[in-house]
Amino acid sequence: MKYKSQKVAYWFFALSMLLLVLQITYGFIMGFARIGFDNLHEFIPFNTARAVHTNLLVVWLLSGFMGAAYYIIPEEAQRELVNVKLAYVQLISLALVGVIAIVGFHFNIWEGRKFLEIPRPLDYLVVVNVLLFLGLILTTLFKGKRQTTTALVLSMGLLFAALLYLPGMLPFDSQVTDSFFRWWVVHLWVEGVWELIMGGILSFLLIKLTGVDREVIEKWLYVIVGLTFLSGVLGTGHHYYYIGVNKIWLIVGGIFSALEPLAFLAMALFAVNMYRKGEKKHPNKLALYWTLGAAIVSFVGAGLLGFAHTLPQTNIYTHGTLVTAMHGHLAFWGAYGMIVLAIISYSLPNMTGRKLYDSSRGRMAFWLANIGMIGMTVAFGVAGVAQVYLERKFKMDFMLVQKEIAVHFVVLVLCATMFATGIVLYIIDFYKHGKPSDEALEIKE
Amino acid sequence: MLSKKQARAFFLGGTLVTFLIFIGLTIYSFSKGNDQTNQENLTAEVVRGKEIWESNNCMGCHTLLGEGAYYAPELTKVVDRLNIRYDGNGEQVIKSILMSPSPWQINGRKMVAYGMTEQEASDVVAFFNWIGKIDLNGFDRVISPLAKEKINK
Numbered sequence: 396m397k398y399k400s401q402k403v404a405y406w407f408f409a410l411s412m413l414l415l416v417l418q419i420t421y422g423f424i425m426g427f428a429r430i431g432f433d434n435l436h437e438f439i440p441f442n443t444a445r446a447v448h449t450n451l452l453v454v455w456l457l458s459g460f461m462g463a464a465y466y467i468i469p470e471e472a473q474r475e476l477v478n479v480k481l482a483y484v485q486l487i488s489l490a491l492v493g494v495i496a497i498v499g500f501h502f503n504i505w506e507g508r509k510f511l512e513i514p515r516p517l518d519y520l521v522v523v524n525v526l527l528f529l530g531l532i533l534t535t536l537f538k539g540k541r542q543t544t545t546a547l548v549l550s551m552g553l554l555f556a557a558l559l560y561l562p563g564m565l566p567f568d569s570q571v572t573d574s575f576f577r578w579w580v581v582h583l584w585v586e587g588v589w590e591l592i593m594g595g596i597l598s599f600l601l602i603k604l605t606g607v608d609r610e611v612i613e614k615w616l617y618v619i620v621g622l623t624f625l626s627g628v629l630g631t632g633h634h635y636y637y638i639g640v641n642k643i644w645l646i647v648g649g650i651f652s653a654l655e656p657l658a659f660l661a662m663a664l665f666a667v668n669m670y671r672k673g674e675k676k677h678p679n680k681l682a683l684y685w686t687l688g689a690a691i692v693s694f695v696g697a698g699l700l701g702f703a704h705t706l707p708q709t710n711i712y713t714h715g716t717l718v719t720a721m722h723g724h725l726a727f728w729g730a731y732g733m734i735v736l737a738i739i740s741y742s743l744p745n746m747t748g749r750k751l752y753d754s755s756r757g758r759m760a761f762w763l764a765n766i767g768m769i770g771m772t773v774a775f776g777v778a779g780v781a782q783v784y785l786e787r788k789f790k791m792d793f794m795l796v797q798k799e800i801a802v803h804f805v806v807l808v809l810c811a812t813m814f815a816t817g818i819v820l821y822i823i824d825f826y827k828h829g830k831p832s833d834e835a836l837e838i839k840e
Numbered sequence: 841m842l843s844k845k846q847a848r849a850f851f852l853g854g855t856l857v858t859f860l861i862f863i864g865l866t867i868y869s870f871s872k873g874n875d876q877t878n879q880e881n882l883t884a885e886v887v888r889g890k891e892i893w894e895s896n897n898c899m900g901c902h903t904l905l906g907e908g909a910y911y912a913p914e915l916t917k918v919v920d921r922l923n924i925r926y927d928g929n930g931e932q933v934i935k936s937i938l939m940s941p942s943p944w945q946i947n948g949r950k951m952v953a954y955g956m957t958e959q960e961a962s963d964v965v966a967f968f969n970w971i972g973k974i975d976l977n978g979f980d981r982v983i984s985p986l987a988k989e990k991i992n993k
Contacts (some may be wrong), residue, residue, distance in 0.1 A: 442898070442909070445911070507893065574907060615847070622854075625854040625858055626860040628859050632865075637905065640870075640975055712982060795947070
């Protein structure tokens with residue numbers, strides 16, 4: 396750690412970990428409900444569990460991204476954060492908004508729009524919170540000694556993510572128009588600007604871990620984020636095939652979303668090549684595992700599995716089935732979950748001064764979480780494909796099909812247990828690092 | 841070999857061009873003659889139905905236009921499907937489920953008991969009827985009862 400104010404990141408990461416545990420807990424509630432153990436229905440019906448599960452995903456990832464920015468930007472800009480106290484205010488208000496939203500979901504207070512369930516008054520608080528965050532990050536960056544490409548791409552991703560939240564707040568009477576602009580937020584976040592954030596964090600980690608020249612890494616960063624937007628913006632069309640808008644989107648969405656895996660392939664090749672090229676052998680092996688893992692798993696989850704059902708001819712059968720859940724889980728895990736865990740693994744020893752670089756518990760956490768998540772993806776995939784055939788091809792009743800595929804959710808819960816064990820081990824490692832300390836400033840990274 | 845400057849131009853140029861095309865296509869698809877969202881048939885009842893749909897987070901279990909949580913049935917064209925199953929009483933069946941004071945439970949999977957009023961339930965049905973008349977580029981054929989009859993023959 397080079398600057399005292401980087402310590403703020405620790406608390407954002409700690410909030411992230413807490414919310415991740417809650418997200419997994421609600422995932423289990425849904426998994427058990429699907430195999431018939433819906434005992435909590437009276438207090439936590441499925442729609443509550445689902446809203447909590449997906450919104451916590453967004454908030455723990457955002458908290459992780461914010462922590463990453465508070466760690467990376469001072470180091471890249473070569474100065475302290477402009478105002479540490481305000482950063483803590485921002486952290487507390489983020490946690491408060493999250494807690495109020497989640498409690499509200501248990502009392503039927505929400506907007507009921509997939510992924511954007513947070514009620515409108517809280518949306519305004521989110522906007523204020525994010526503006527405060529961006530103010531702190533951008534002022535630090537532009538008052539700094541240098542503005543690196545890595546810092547600019549990361550900040551640009553965060554700024555666009557904030558701007559793109561706004562179309563989701565527009566009121567529409569028509570379900571179709573509502574859905575159309577909801578995807579401006581959801582799709583352009585996860586298949587657009589969040590990839591900028593991921594690219595920025597990945598680039599920072601590769602510079603630190605491999606020792607490859609910054610100029611080389613940042614040049615390829617531009618190519619990757621260029622490919623992301625080139626395919627991802629018009630790729631939004633794959634959400635518009637069958638929701639009641641013009642057929643033009645079948646062609647545009649089909650072509651451009653088929654190109655989306657290229658950005659993820661480029662990211663995976665980039666990370667692996669930089670690792671091979673690098674002469675520096677950084678002792679933080681765990682950070683390297685998570686960094687390379689994120690680049691590779693995101694290609695499989697977001698790139699390949701997304702491609703598997705993105706063509707209109709396939710999507711007409713898979714749209715609105717568990718096939719989407721298959722893709723969603725591995726994509727979010729690989730692209731965003733793992734990159735947050737990567738930056739935490741890298742920065743934690745630097746902030747606390749405790750170099751638990753290569754613990755067997757840390758390695759176990761990596762493998763259990765990944766194998767568990769791949770198992771969950773396979774379970775969702777088998778259930779989804781069976782659902783497509785039985786319901787869409789053979790026209791069986793929805794509920795009868797659900798009974799037929801319930802067994803796959805037993806497998807899902809078992810794999811989720813393995814995944815959760817990995818996460819618990821990761822958090823034990825997090826806890827064992829202790830709190831951030833100014834003494835860590837003296838220690839060479 | 842590609843320089844960093846060229847790579848940056850590729851990123852900024854590509855982003856700008858695709859975003860402008862995206863805005864253009866959005867305007868095109870909602871323009872008169874190309875709009876197939878069934879906007880012209882929106883009534884106050886349908887809008888109220890949408891509000892009820894959202895304020896109870898129905899999408900947290902069901903899917904509509906293929907979007908939702910895959911835990912409970914797809915509700916696009918639901919009135920048509922239930923009309924076939926219940927001899928033309930589809931709307932009444934939906935209303936009684938929505939107005940029921942105790943949880944509707946089918947094949948072991950429970951639905952929250954919303955205990956809606958007659959008016960609220962009618963609004964939701966109007967919303968489903970409006971959804972059922974949107975041109976979905978063929979998706980409705982995959983989930984509609986007509987396809988089911990065709991298969992049975």
